Every structure is written in C-alpha cells, then in structure tokens.
Amino acid sequence: MRVTLRALLVGWRAEIAAAAEYRADLIVGTIISTVWLGLAVVPAVVVFQYVDAAAGWTLERLLFLQAVWYLMDGVMWIVIQPNLWALSEQVRTGDLDFYLLQPGSALARMSLTMLNPADLPKILLAAALGTAAIVRGIDLTPGAAALGFVGILAAMVLMWAIGVLTHVKAITAVRFEAGFAMHAAHNLARIPVTFYGRALSAVLTFVVPIAFLSTVPAELVFGARDWRGALAAIGVAAAAVLLTNLAWRREIGRYSGATA
C-alpha cells in the first residue's frame, strides 16, 4: 500500500511539474473549465428564476450539489479518464505487463498513474462554487462539514470504481468500449435523485448507487442526513472497491500478455 502510494505521488508530482512548464495550457484549461462550470450551473439557475424550490431543493442546495458533481467531473477527467482510456492500448502493446510486474497494487497503478493537469482548475472551481453556495444560504455546522467531507471522499472512490468497472473488460476484450456508461452514471448525478420519481430514485440509490456520487454528499453537508448517511456512503464505497477488485482479478486471471 505504502509503496503504491509513494509511487503514485512521485508520478503525480512529476506530471504537475511538467504541466507547469506549459503555462499557456493551464490558462486555456482554466478558461475552458470555467466555461463548462458556467454551463453546468445554467439549468439550476434558470429553473430557480421561475420557482423558489423544486422537490424540496433550494437554489443554494442545488448549487452545492452542482459543486460536488463538478468535483466528480474533475476527478473523472484528471485521473480516471486518462488512465482508463489508455487501458486497451496498453493491452494491445503489452504495456499492461509492466504494471503487473511492479511491486504494490497493479490495479491502482494502472488506473491512477497518469494525470491530466489541464483539468486541475476544475477542483478549485468546484470548491469556489461550493463555498459560494454555502455563503449564499446554507447553515453549515462543524459536524455536518465533517460528515460531508467523508461523503465527498466516498463519492470520489465510488467514481473511480465506476470508471474501472466500465473499462476493465477491455483487458480480455480489447475492443470493448463502455466509456459511455461511466459518463451516463456521472451525468445522472447532475441533479438530486429525488427528481427522478420514487421508483427510479430507489433504483439509483440501492441498485446503481448514483445517489452517493452527489445527492448524499450534498445532503450530508446541509444536515439533511446524519452519521448513518455517512456510514452508508462509506459502505457503498467499500463495496464498490471490493467489486472492482473482484472484476480486476477475474479479468487479469484470463489475460495473456501481448509480450508473453
């Protein structure tokens, strides 16, 4: 575990240092990320021009949820997408074998090594939007902030697990392409699951736990859920990691390296 973490941190530091050399790319990345954040909040802002509350959500709460969603968007584009897009190519060229031969977790190295620093501003922009929403009208207690932090961390782990689960099949079926499923899951989390109606909301909470990507972390922050909500978020994240590990081992068990 420690070996893997150290290797990842060294790699990320190098990626960020390399990106800092290309400041123009970072500036362009910041402008593009800002435009996308603006587009992401348009629906919420426009809806609340006409209503004071929708399905029990106020504008501030919906904006905070958008901040959590945008943070997940950042996680997806900064870490998950660059690594998992490369997976089928790594299988074809045999580069996956290098990860398998290195010490530590091959799954973590395969899915987390590369960074796309151009999207790093998304994290700051998400934090800025979340702060603005809180200042505008969310009563934040220290306890709720701590629970919300746990919920957001669990959501990031769940986002990673969804990314791996939708791509891992590429190890044995090189032309497999299910990136759409990851984007679909992520986009379903743009609004609170309660908006989907009772039946679909239940499915998106208990069957495909989309609710834990944005709705639950946001509700933890403004106190609509207590410690049991945070515990459920941890449980869902842990189950997702377990499932991801099982799927990874199953695929690796059937994998024959291109360089073998």
Place this chain on the structure above:
Amino acid sequence: MTTGRRAPRLPAVYGGLIRAEVMATAGYRAGMVVGLLGWVIPFVMMALWRGAAADGAIEGITADQFTTYFGLVLFTSALSLNGMLVYDFSPLVRDGRLAHYLVRPYHPFHNLIAMGLARSLFFGPAAGVLLAAVLVIVGGPIDAGALPTALGAWLIGSVAAGHIAALAGTIALWVTEAYGVQSIVLGLEGLLGGLYAPVALLPGFLAVVGRHNPFWFQVGAPSELLAGIIEPAAGLRAMAEGLVWIVVLHAVFRVVWRRGVRQFELVGG
C-alpha cells in the same frame, strides 16, 4: 487528379460510404447499448424541469410538455452529426490521413458526414423507440399538425449547424490540440440549442440569441413545435432564417477551408 476516370457523383459516393459505415457500426452491438446511455443529459433535464413544473406550468409550459420537449431533444440530438464533424476531423490532421482524403474527388468532410449518417441510421430507430416509450410511460402530448414544419426546421437547422460544427473541426488545421476549444462549441450548442432549457426560458439576451441560431433550428425549434410550445409560424421563420445562415456559413466555410488547407503540413511527408 489524373486518374483518367470520371469523378463519381456525390449520391453514389454517399451510398457506398454509408453502406460501409453501417456495416462497421453494426459490428458493435454492445456499443449501441452503451451509446444509448450517452443520451442521458436530455433525460436528466426532463426530470429537473418536470420537478420544477410539478406545482404548475412555467411560463405556460406544463410538466407534460417538458416531457415531450426533452424527449424530442434526445431524439434530435441522437441524430445530430455535429459531434462527429467537430471531433473526428482532428485525428485526420494529426496523423496525416487528411492527405489521402485531399486527393479524393470529393471533399474530406463528406466522409465524416457519411459516417455520421450511418451512425444515425443505426441509432435512429433505437432513439425513436426510446422516445415513444418515454412519451407513453411518462406522458407527453405531440402536436402532429406541426410535423411538416418541425421536419423542415430540423433539416435546415441540421445543415446550418453542421456548417458551424465543420468550422469548429477545421480549427485542427491551425491548432494541434484543438479538443478543449472545440468542446466549448458543443457546450454552446447545448445552451443555445435548448438542451438545458427551452430557449425562451433563458435569461436576457440568451433568449434572443437562442431564437436566431442554427443550433436552435436543429434541436430546440422542432422539439418546441411538436410539444406545442411555439406556433408553426415561428417554425416557418426559423426555416427562412436557417436558409440565410446556410448561405452565409457555406461561404465562410469555403474561405476558412482554403486557408486552413494551406496551413496543413503533412505528417511524415
């Protein structure tokens, strides 16, 4: 070209290209299933606006009309070639394949259009079934009388918006990493086309710009017409404006293309 053969006619070229692309697309059945999941944003917006309109119509638009509107946005978005024209041209420039396309007797963008049409032929029926299912299950009225105007607006809008998408694609002739800038074009398409809200609900000048741009003619206008949100007269106006847009955008595209190809440096050549 000095091959001594007559250049093939464009319909024949399209026939061949589309046949080949449909077969290639049909090979990916799993891709079709997951592709359907990619149309999730109109569905999300439908849920949001239905939730907002649960206690009463918003600016005269009822919850059921929002269902029809976003169902049709999903359908028209699924048939749109814009994403392909914006993104799929860059790889041709990057790896030098554009050089091969330039010596063919038809414009390189015809290849991308044929690929897009093939994909639409493949995904269109599935999107139609999904639309019908949403309208029946969730409940959404269709103004069948507006169908001819909606079809006209959609066709003219598609050609005009396709020109903007192709112009965005040609950015790759000047900039190596054009993806980020190009993605903004598609983001604006979402906003001004009516993906996030019927454009009349957008604030201030966005509502005005929304009513007079090709993306709205392509996606928003047909959806609003069939949902009974706007009158057929507005659709006719959109068609007339769309034709003007096509003439102007085509002239601009020809100039940009000529200059861009001069910029193109053959990779490996």
